[in-house]
Amino acid sequence: MTDAPTVANPAPSLQADRTADRTADRRAAAPTGGLALRGLRKTLGGRDVVDGIDLDVAKGELVSLLGPSGCGKTTTLRMVAGFLPVDGGSVTMGGGDVTALGPERRPSAMVFQNYALWPHMTVTQNVAFPLRTRRVSKQRTAERVRDALELVGLTHHAGSKPTTISGGEQQRVALARAIVQEPNVLLLDEPLSNLDAKLRVSVRDEIRRIQQRLGITTVIVTHDQDEALSVSDRIAVMHDGRIEQVAAPGDLYARPATRFVASFIGATSTVRGAFLADVRAPFTDGDEVLVRPEEVTLADDGPVVATVVRVLMRGHFAEVVLAAGDAELRSFVTGAPPAVGSTTGVRLGSVLVYRDGVLVEATR
Numbered sequence: 433m434t435d436a437p438t439v440a441n442p443a444p445s446l447q448a449d450r451t452a453d454r455t456a457d458r459r460a461a462a463p464t465g466g467l468a469l470r471g472l473r474k475t476l477g478g479r480d481v482v483d484g485i486d487l488d489v490a491k492g493e494l495v496s497l498l499g500p501s502g503c504g505k506t507t508t509l510r511m512v513a514g515f516l517p518v519d520g521g522s523v524t525m526g527g528g529d530v531t532a533l534g535p536e537r538r539p540s541a542m543v544f545q546n547y548a549l550w551p552h553m554t555v556t557q558n559v560a561f562p563l564r565t566r567r568v569s570k571q572r573t574a575e576r577v578r579d580a581l582e583l584v585g586l587t588h589h590a591g592s593k594p595t596t597i598s599g600g601e602q603q604r605v606a607l608a609r610a611i612v613q614e615p616n617v618l619l620l621d622e623p624l625s626n627l628d629a630k631l632r633v634s635v636r637d638e639i640r641r642i643q644q645r646l647g648i649t650t651v652i653v654t655h656d657q658d659e660a661l662s663v664s665d666r667i668a669v670m671h672d673g674r675i676e677q678v679a680a681p682g683d684l685y686a687r688p689a690t691r692f693v694a695s696f697i698g699a700t701s702t703v704r705g706a707f708l709a710d711v712r713a714p715f716t717d718g719d720e721v722l723v724r725p726e727e728v729t730l731a732d733d734g735p736v737v738a739t740v741v742r743v744l745m746r747g748h749f750a751e752v753v754l755a756a757g758d759a760e761l762r763s764f765v766t767g768a769p770p771a772v773g774s775t776t777g778v779r780l781g782s783v784l785v786y787r788d789g790v791l792v793e794a795t796r
C-alpha cells in the first residue's frame with residue numbers, strides 16, 4: 433500500500449520477492465517492529481468485549497489470536513484493521529501510530545471470515561477490486577493481480593466466476609485480494625472456517641508458505657488450536673477480552689500459564705484419587721494436578737493399578753480411559769491397545785500443577 437503516508441516502512445513488493453529468498457534478510461534489517469497493540473479496549477452492549485489488549489508482532493512474524501467463541505477476537509482484529517474505532521489504546525504499524533486512520537489509510541489488509549467475493553465479477557476482477565480505489569495504473573494493476581494469482585496457484589482460474597470454483601479456491605481468491613494490496617500487515621479472520629478438514633490443511637500450509645515468502649507480518653484469528661499450533665510463530669490465547677498468555681506453540685503446550693490455557697490447548701486429565709500417589713511434584717490440598725494423555729503410560733510395573741474402561745481408536749494411536757476407584761485418566765497408546773476390562777499398571781510422567789488457576793509447577 434504505497435499511499436499510506438503516515439507509515440514509515442515501505443510495503444514489501446511482490447515483484448522483489450518473486451525469485452530471491454531475501455525475506456529473512458529483510459526481516460533482520462528492519463529497524464522497527466511490525467505491529468504493536470497497547471491497551472486496546474472496546475465496549476459493546478455495555479460490556480468490555482476487548483478489555484486491555486497488549487500485543488507485539490515482530491515484522492514478518494505470524495501470531496495467532498486463539499480463543500473460544502465470543503472472547504473478542506474479531507472485535508480486536510477489526511480495531512487493528514481500522515473497521516471499528518477503539519474505545520481506548522493504540523495501534524502501531526511499522527512504527528507509525530495508525531489508531532486514528534481508516535482502514536484504507538493503514539498499511540494492512542484484512543480477509544473477513546465470510547470472504548464475500550463479488551459473484552458477478554471474475555476472479556481477476558475480484559482481486560483487482562481493492563486497487564481500483566488506489567490510483568494504481570491499469571498496467572501495474574494487471575501485473576500485481578497476475579502475481580497474486582500466481583502466488584495462490586489460481587492463474588488457470590483468472591477468468592472464472594467465483595460460483596464456478598471450489599470453496600478452497602474461493603478462499604485463495606480472498607487471500608489474493610488481500611495480498612495484491614501489498615500490505616505490511618495481513619489480518620485473517622478464521623480464514624479456514626468454511627473449508628472441509630482436508631482443504632483446511634492444504635490452504636493453511638499455503639497461507640504459511642506465502643506469508644513466509646513475502647515476510648508479511650500476520651495475525652490470524654482462530655478458535656482451532658490445531659490450526660494455531662501448526663502455523664504460528666507465536667500464539668496469543670484470549671479469554672473474556674484479555675490475552676492470558678503469548679508464547680511459541682511448544683512453550684504454550686509445555687507450560688500453559690493458566691488453567692484456562694491448559695484446558696484450551698491439547699488434552700488434559702485431572703489427576704485424582706489413587707493416581708495422585710504417582711505424582712512426583714509438590715502440591716497441596718486445593719491445587720489442581722493435570723496430566724497430558726501422552727504422559728500417562730501403561731507399564732506392568734507401574735505404581736498405580738487401574739482398569740481399562742474404554743478404548744477409542746484415533747488412527748495411529750488409541751485413547752485409553754483408565755479407572756482406579758472413581759478416578760479416571762486418559763492415556764494415548766501406540767501399538768496394540770489393551771483389552772477393555774483388563775487390569776494394568778500405570779505410570780505418570782510430567783504433570784502441571786495449578787493453584788487458583790495459575791501454573792505453579794510443571795515437571796519435565
Ligand SMILES: Nc1ncnc2c1ncn2[C@@H]1O[C@H](COP(=O)(O)OP(=O)(O)OP(=O)(O)O)[C@@H](O)[C@H]1O
Pocket residue numbers: 476477481499500501502503504505506507508655
Ligand atoms: N455490535 C455489538 N453489540 C453488542 N455486542 C457485540 C457487538 N459485536 C460483538 N458483540 C459481542 O462481543 C463479544 C465478542 O465478539 P467477537 O465477534 O469479537 O467474538 P469472537 O471471539 O470473534 O467470536 P467467534 O469465535 O464466535 O467469531 C461477543 O459476546 C459478541 O456478542
Ligand SMILES: [Mg+2]
Pocket residue numbers: 505506507
Ligand atoms: Mg469472530
